[in-house]
Amino acid sequence: MLTPEDHALLAATGPKTPMGAYLRHFWLPALLSRELPERDGTPVRVRLLSEDLIAFRNTSGDVGLMREFCAHRGASLYFARYAECAVRCWYHGWKYELDGTCTDMPNEPPTSTFKDKITQQAYPCVERNGVIWTYMGPRASRPPLPDLEWLTVPEDNTYTSKRIQQCHWTQGMEGDLDSSHLGFLHQEAIGRTVEHATYESARWMLEDSNPKIELVDTDGGMLIGxxxxxxxKSYYWRINQWFAPWYTTIPAFTGDGPLAGHAWIPIDDETTWVFAFSYHPTRALTEGELVHMRGGSAIHSELIPGTFAPVHNKSNGYAAGAPDAKQPWMRIQNFQDQDVAITESMGPLYDRTQEHLGSTDNAIIQSRRRIINGAKALMNGQAPRANARDFSLRPVSVKLDRDIVKWSEAVAEPMEARPETFMASV
Ligand code: FES
Ligand SMILES: [Fe+2]
Structure with missing residues (x-):
């Protein structure tokens, strides 16, 4: 459990909070490229880390992200005029460039230099594989974009979606760090899969409800074995990564299937953007895989059209199975919906002073410690340093001889995200 002080520190994501300041030292996926299909088209309101922002694609195709409310008197730039590579507030015509500099103030006398003193808060953006990335921290400590493998492979090898989750970002993320729930929360779902499965790993997962979870610290986060x-004669190992502060990876369930993972990005202290990514290191995703993903499967949710809210959500009991069934596992049958239902059931921000963490919660304990310590170090003047290569690992699913003790060494090579290499999952 956390102390009340650490719980409060972990919870707050706003710009003036210690955790908010720490999180702003990392690049984050802000929105999907497909949300801004047109140059000078309709902008998008996007809330990130408790800040209301406006995203737009300018006349030359570059993406801008700035504070939603005009530096003059706060009119929303959602209603601005987007033209000439700039944003002109509809209210009094103040004009902002992509970097937030104010280059025209038509309601002031032509001789006025007031505009030189004004900057609209703006954040740099980079587009990569269908995702718009931003960095919201101080310019001097800006790290390189992370070498996450789903950003470095060809775009055809990837598919990314996003959805809203109604709880604190760590609450959702911690489900990915906790392999021991698979045989319980997903018992029936895995059981249904096993009936049709041609692979043994689903059975191993179901039969061993008490996995041993071992952690290995890495420069960017940790390996979770x-x-x-x-x-x-052998053990079944599923090895995921957690990259600080908000990335998780998930190995394929079997064979040549795509790898996957999440980025858990705080909208604010009680709501989260969940970016779900699937990718294959060495081949394009097949049409069949894409149809499956777009329709909402595995880690990608089916969404209410025109929104990022999942079709199965709290208001309808997450029901996708037999809605009238008495047991929740009959009503809520999809893997993804089960994870969302259970982590949202804790409420939007569970009081972490009330938990009792056990041995299989070790990855949760460790990830919290790492980001809480990171925020505390920053308060003492030590900013986090993320190297691009820290993120360059991939999840694996393997069978290893029982006498192999150093599993992390045994999988070091297949886990390395090297182009044109891939080891199929067991
Ligand atoms: S509020 Fe934007 S120009 Fe006045
Ligand atoms: Fe799960």
């Missing part, structure tokens, strides 16, 4: 009984 979950060991289950396989056959007499």
């Amino acid at each position: 979950s060991r289950r009984q396989a056959d007499g």
Whole structure:
């Protein structure tokens, strides 16, 4: 459990909070490229880290992200005129460039130099593989864009979606750090899969409900190795990564399937953008895989059209199975919906002073410690330093001999995100 002080520190994401300041030292996915299809088209309101922002694509195709409310008297720039590579507030015509500099103030006398003193808060953006990335921290400590493998492979090898989750970002993320819930929360869902599965790993996952979870610290986060009984001479290992502060990875369930993961980006202290990414290191995703993903499957949710709200949500009981069934596992049948239902069921911001964490919660304890310590170090003047290569690992699913003790060394090579290499999952 956390102390009341650490709980409060972990919870707050706003710009004037210690955790908010720490989180702003990392690049983050802000929105999907497909949300801004046109140059000088309709802008998009986007809330990130408790800040209301406006995103737009300018006349030359570059993306801008700035504070929603005009530096003059706060009119929303949602209603601005977007032209000539700039944003002109509809109210009095103040004009802002992509970097927030104010270059025209037509309601002031022509001799006025007032505009030189005004800057609209703006954040740099980079587009990569269908996602618009931003950095909201101080310019001097801006790290390189992370070398996450889903950003470095060809765009055809990837698919990214996003959805809203109604709870604190760590509450959702911690589900990905906790392999031991698979055999419980997803028991029936995995069971249904096993009936049709041609692979053994689903059975191993179901049969061993008490996996041993071992952590190995890395420069950018940690490896989470979950060991289950396989056959007499081997263990089944699923190895995921957590990259500070908000990325998780998920190995394929079997064979040549795509790898996956999430970015858990705070909208504010009680709501989260969940970016879900699927990618294959060495091949384009097939049409069949894409149809499956777009329709909402595995980690991608089916959304209410025109929104990022999942079709199955709290208001309808997350029901996708037999809506009248008594047991929740009959009503809520999709993997993804089960994770959302259970992490939202804790409320928007669960009081972490009330928990009792056990041995399989070790990755949760460790990730919290790392980001809380990071925020505290920043308060003492030590800014986090993220190297691009820290993120360059991929998740794996393997069978290893029981006598292999150093599993992280045994999987070091297949785990390295090297172009044109890929080891199929067991
Ligand atoms: S409020 Fe934007 S120009 Fe006046
Ligand atoms: Fe889950």
